[in-house]
Amino acid sequence: MRLVLLGPPGAGKGTQAELLRDALGIPHVSTGDLFRQNIGEGTELGLEAKKYMDAGDLVPSEVTVNMVRSRLAEPDAVNGFILDGFPRTTDQADSLEKILAEEQQTLNAVVSLEVDEDVVVKRMLARGRADDTEDVIRNRMQVYLAETAPLIAYYGDRIRTVDAIGDIDEVHQRILRAVSA
Incomplete structure (x- = not known):
């Protein structure tokens, strides 16, 4: 099974990806983890990404795409994966399609975790991180909406919308039902 998880910050993508990893026996591929691993x-x-990050700049898509390409070529990802944090743009989605086509593969589903902005703000404020102020969180939501809205249209009928409000196991069961439909 090859899945992409979409959702705003605080929607529970990381938590759900870990549960899906265990349930489906496929790796959770997080771009944040890829950056940390390659830099480490x-x-x-990793050195190229660090150069941009140290300067306070966004890592170019090409670097991110190449990290994802390399990770998906590893043996544990041959039978599937869960992508979390990638793609973020339609250009990255095009790159992912090319990577998969090279291996005669396609995505099985794109799960969009839907959660109200006020719930996201409440969840993220509860984490207690210094950089998680309400203004910062709401700005990140706007950036997410601007970047991700085109992906919803891009993926069209491959989108499986899942209500991400509720307890962790309830949401997990909703996702499993959505991807097996």
Whole structure:
């Protein structure tokens, strides 16, 4: 099973991806983890990403795409994966389609975790992180909506919308039902 998880910050993508990893026996591929791993290992891509991050700039899509390409080529991802944090733009979605086409593969589903902005704000404020102020969270929501709205249209009938409000197991069961439909 090859899945993409979409959802705003605080929607529970990371938590649900871990549960799906265990339930489906496929790796959770998080771009945040990929950045940390590549930087920690001092890979060429990691060093390039670090250069941008240290300057306070966004890591170019090309670097992110190459990290994802490399990760999806690893043996544990041959039978599927759960992508969390990628793609973020339609250009990245195009790149993912090319990566998969090279292996004669396609995505099985794109899960869009739907959650009200006020719920996201409440969840993220409860984490207690210094950089999680209400203004910052609401701004991140706007950035997410601006970047992700085109992905909803891009993926069209592959989108499986899941209500991400409720307890963790309830949401997990909703996702499993959505991807098996």
